Amino acid sequence: MKQKLSAFLLVVANILLPLAILTFGSGFFPYKPFLPGLAEYRDVEIERAPEAPFDRLVFMVVDALRSDFVYSHASGFEFTQRLISTGAAIPFTAHATSPTITMPRIKALTTGSIPSFLDVILNFAESDTTATLAHQDTWLAQMQAKKGGRLVMYGDDTWLKLFPTTFTRADGTSSxxxxxxxxxxxxxxxxxxxxxxxxxxxxxxxxxxxxxxxGHKTGPRSPHMFPKQREMDNIVQQIYEKLESDTHLQSTLFILCGDHGMNDAGNHGGSSSGETSAALVFISPKFKQISNGVPCPCKTDEEFQFYNVVEQSDLAPTLAGLLGFPVPRNNLGVFISDFLPLWEDKDKLQLVLGNARQILNIVKATFANSPFEGSAAAENCDLATSSVNELACRWARATGHLNERVGGVSGNYGQKIARLTEVFQSNSAPGKT
Structure with missing residues (x-):
């Protein structure tokens, strides 16, 4: 009897073990649709792209730049704080999803997608080339595809692994x-x-x-930390002063950001608030047109949540609008609405609607029998039988509102944009796609 019971339990264990592995794998490495090729405006039914306020980009990543390193009273970024106070810089806290290490964070920042934990392994493989983004749609590929598009890169050689043929000039350093x-x-x-x-x-x-x-060697409270922040701030000042003085740089967007933060021990990779809260600052004299500035420095926040909190994936569609190229095909981010005042109402609508249609293409690829075509909006979308049906309902409500007036471009733009943003939020929430 005992032998039969043991044999039965062994059979059950052998059945449950692969099921457990499959369950773990599906959750840890979830299926994500991949749309090949470079995005074009016609993919989202936009005939004329809104005029972009910028034509060049300086993208400065300070590795592990936690939000308080820039925004708090203990920060060495004094010049950057003055830019924020005067409106020449618009600050955010960028939420970095786990794993908070460099390679997946760069993927999120450049594609607008959400990388998987497989990138943790690839991040530490010095000779790995399988993780390249050379054939994926990113804002780098879009900038390169523009007339006269040439990119240069200096610093962490992770960029050279991800984009091996992208840069005209480069000088990489090992991390x-x-x-x-x-x-x-x-x-x-x-x-x-x-x-x-x-x-x-x-x-x-x-x-x-x-x-x-x-941070890794001596922690975030190291005596070396403040001088290093001051050094980085001096670079910000050097670049900003050139933006003000040089004609060929006057339409240049300057971004200062961290790829992730760090915990109290100076390490990263997990999901603590310190590790997932990175600084993100958009800098240009042009921003004084839409911003009077905000107080900076700020009081210490134990959760490191300063100013508006955005997702790192939101950077890709925001750069698309600010620099004038289509949103990358696999982007899941949302255009940051703080910059909409740079455009007229009609162009605001085009930017937001194009972003919505781009995300909709991913949703359709994820759900084979998607209910989006010809679906009618219910009075209460919260009563939908599934998340995809709820999203289809909200999309129908938003597009129906747009079509109430001729061409969908008149009437109350604030309401239209708000409804489209509601669709974005429904689609971007965990478990919705």
Whole structure:
């Protein structure tokens, strides 16, 4: 009897084990549809793209730049704080989903998608080339596809692994010499003055590693931390002053951001509030047209939630609007509404509607028998039988409102944009796609 019971339990265990592995795998490495090729405006039924306020980009990543490192009273970013106070810079806290390590965070920042935990393994494979984004739609690919598109990069060589054929000029540094606080950043900064004089690129990427190394070795309260923040702030000042003075840089968008934060021990990779809260600052003298500034520095926030909190994936569609290219095909982010005042009402609607249709294409690819075509809006979408039916209901309500007036471009733009944003939020929430 005992032998039969043991044999039965062994059979059950052998059945449950692969089922458990499959269940774990489906949750840990979920299926995500991939749409190949570069996005075009016609994909989202836009004939004329809204005029972009910027034509060049300086993208400065400071590795592990936690939000309080820029916004708090203890920050060394004094010049950046003055820009925020005067309206020349618009600050956010960018939420970085776990895993909070560099490679998946760069993927989120450039594609607008949500990377998986498989990227944790690829992040530590020095010779890995399987994780390349060279054939995926990113804002780098879109900038390169523009007339005269040329990109340059200096700093963390993760960018060179992800984009091996993208950059006209590049000088990469390894991120694994964590005892190096200085040379790893000096190797980036030495290129900045010459590149700011050059007029042959439309995107320059810099990725500084020193602050992250200080965190790993001595923690966020290290005596080395404030001087490093001051050093990074001096780079911000150097670039901003060139934006003000040089004609060829006057339509340049400057972004300062962290790829992730760090915890109290100076490490990252998990999902604590310190690790997932990165600084994100959009900088340009043009922003004084739409912003009177906000108080900065701020009181300490234990959750590191300063100003408006956005997703890192929101960067891709926002750059698309600000720089004038289609939103990358696999983007799940939402255009950051703080920048809508840069456009007239009709163009605001085009930006938001194009973003909505782009996300809708992903939803349709995810759900084979999608109910979006010809679906009618119910009075209460919350009563829908499934999340996809609820989303279809909200989409029908939003598009129905747009079609109430001729061409869908007159009437109350605020209500129209708000309803489309509601659709975005429904689609972007966990478990909706």
């Amino acid at each position: 694994f010499f964590v005892s190096d606080f200085s040379e790893v950043d000096n190797n980036v900064t030495r290129h900045v003055p010459d590149e700011l004089e050059n007029n042959d690129w439309n995107a320059m990427i810099m990725h500084y590693l020193g602050l992250d190394h200080i």
